[in-house]
Amino acid sequence: METTSSLFRSVSRRVWSPPQRPFRVCSYDRELKKxxxxxxxxxxxxxxxxxxxxxxxxxxxCEEDGTELDSDEFLIALPDNTVFMCLKPGETWKPHPLRQSGNKPGDSKPRTGKDIAQITFDLYRTHPKDMFGSLNVKATYQGLYSVSADFQCMGPKKVLREALRVISTFLHAAGHLLISSATVIRRVIQGADLIEAQNDKRLKFLD
Incomplete structure (x- = not known):
């Protein structure tokens, strides 16, 4: 009975397993990213x-603001390609130096162009077999507003599959074009034969 129950739980876990989603992780010092x-x-x-x-x-x-990931529900609510920082015991999250505000109370240092706008480019791979890396572009304005775009590249199998799909679509369209052209040519030939037959009948009638 216990074996049957464990087997049922194993099968249920496989059937209801959540889909695989892409994420990025980095070390405490942000030097290593995967x-x-x-x-x-x-x-x-x-x-x-x-x-x-x-x-x-x-x-x-979360690498951006240090929010701890402690449940599957929170993980599901996060978008794909979210960056997580891995902390060992004793380590605490610290904001990225480039994201810190340039002016603090009592700081008379003038603001520069780096304090107003910032654009970061992050090249990564979600799978070792990917032919090209994916690119994440993030723009931050005055440290308050940020916009990011993620450009994902496909692996060799997906590239080949898409190329074959495009070729198949092109050949399908070319086949339709050839069939339509053949139909038009056949109708033109039939029309010419019909006109010639009518002319022959008229000549015989006049004779």
Whole structure:
């Protein structure tokens, strides 16, 4: 009975397993970044530890604002390609130096162009077999408003599949064009034969 119950739970887990989604993880100092896919929080922690070669228990926080990721529900609510920082015991999140405000109370240092607008480019790969890397572009204005765009490139299999799909569509359209052209030519020939037959009948009638 226990074996049947465990088998049922295993099958249910496989049937209802969440889909794999792309995420990015980075180390505490933001020097090492990796792209991984996961469907649950536990799977994300496991793959993040393997990607960054971390053997101790780690905590995942959002790299942008330090919000801790502590449930699968919160993970589902986050968009794809969210960047998480992996923290070891004793480490705490710190904001990116370039994202910190340039002016503080009592600071008379004038604002520069870097304090007003900032654009960052992040090149990464979600899979080792990807032919080209994906590009994430993020623009920040005055440290308050930010807009990001993610350009994902496909692997060799997807590129080949898309190329074959385009070729198939082109050949399909060319086939329709040839069939239409053949139909028009056949009708023209039939019309010419009909006109010639009518002319022959008129000549015979006049004779």
């Amino acid at each position: 792209g991984i896919t996961a469907g649950t929080l536990e799977e994300l922690k496991k793959k993040a530890a393997q990607a960054l070669s971390i053997s101790t228990l780690l905590t995942l926080v």
